[in-house]
Amino acid sequence: MDRYRVCEDLEALDMERGRLYETITVTWDESMKGNAAPIGVLCTGKRSVTLYLYHGTHTLQNILETGRFTANITLDPLLFTESALADLDDEMFSQHQDYLYLKGADAFFTAEVESVREVVKRDRFRESPVSIVRAGVREVMKGDGFRIALNRGIYAVIESLIEYTRAEISDPVKVMERVREMNRVARKVGGPQEKEAMKRIIEELESKVNHRKSPGQ
């Protein structure tokens, strides 16, 4: 059995306002049939989160039906992968009060929907209807094995630094393209430190590229 300690709020999981965390979100239909999917959860306060959900998913359908979900914290790549590519077996879920959660999660929190708003999201590829789900955090359950809630911000910075060190030997246009993509990730999911780090890297890269281009060189 997993052992969890009830915690005050999301601070107990080092989750900070304005950062987006990679979770496996568990939902269920009215017959308590569970569903799991990797979902980014934006922390908007100590006891509140926002989800951006594409239409046509079980996650959204279930959330609209029950008004509830759990966000599950794990570092297990196979759990992320299986919940993205396939339906998890029923035995992968456990029940806590009226909520299902992922068996073996490092931590999880229960949440109740407070509002759902429909918007249209435009990206490079197309326009898609998206539901913005605001939810209140009910109970935060922290397991012994909890380390961190995954945030892609630090990785965007590390990837950019790796690109930076390649700048002298590879195509500067490609390097800049990749770093700008990582900047979008950092701005979307990261905190002030990641944003500041990316700003520094881009400034440095630009001066490197301009320096190389300058006629005196």
Added chain:
Amino acid sequence: MDRYRVCEDLEALDMERGRLYETITVTWDESMKGNAAPIGVLCTGKRSVTLYLYHGTHTLQNILETGRFTANITLDPLLFTESALADLDDEMFSQHQDYLYLKGADAFFTAEVESVREVVKRDRFRESPVSIVRAGVREVMKGDGFRIALNRGIYAVIESLIEYTRAEISDPVKVMERVREMNRVARKVGGPQEKEAMKRIIEELESKVNHRKSPGQ
């Protein structure tokens, strides 16, 4: 002051054999002038690591001079960035016995070089001489704030899953290219779980792409 607990070996930092961790490696010259740089450290056992160092860096020069270094664990994006782009000020380093380490590191370990071997590394861009530095771990110091040692494996998996969900709306060739790049990362830095996850994702993507191409569709 930072508070550290002396630990038995790299297991105390959840570091596993075969995985490569993103550290800030601190070295110094004979006058104890410190240098810091983001360096991937391959864990090769409970008390051993391997570094792959490009020539012409202070890190390699100092390691050849003193035969010692510390690998510093942090999640701070600004520390990674500053140590990559600039020289850290002297006050950023602290001394532990004959070793310098990064002030404020979540954890660090001291290491002594056991062998250095020269090889030529070929990548997409060019051939570069690389020194393979094998080192023995001396002391492992774990701070109160320690969470994890950064490993890019789980992020390669998450990025690939994000690409996977885009596969239906974006250019499948680009998606596959990006996932294969992430597969290279996972194979280089990850453990068996990340490698298995990437295998699953690529299989699923390939069947999706082939399915779409098949004449019956």
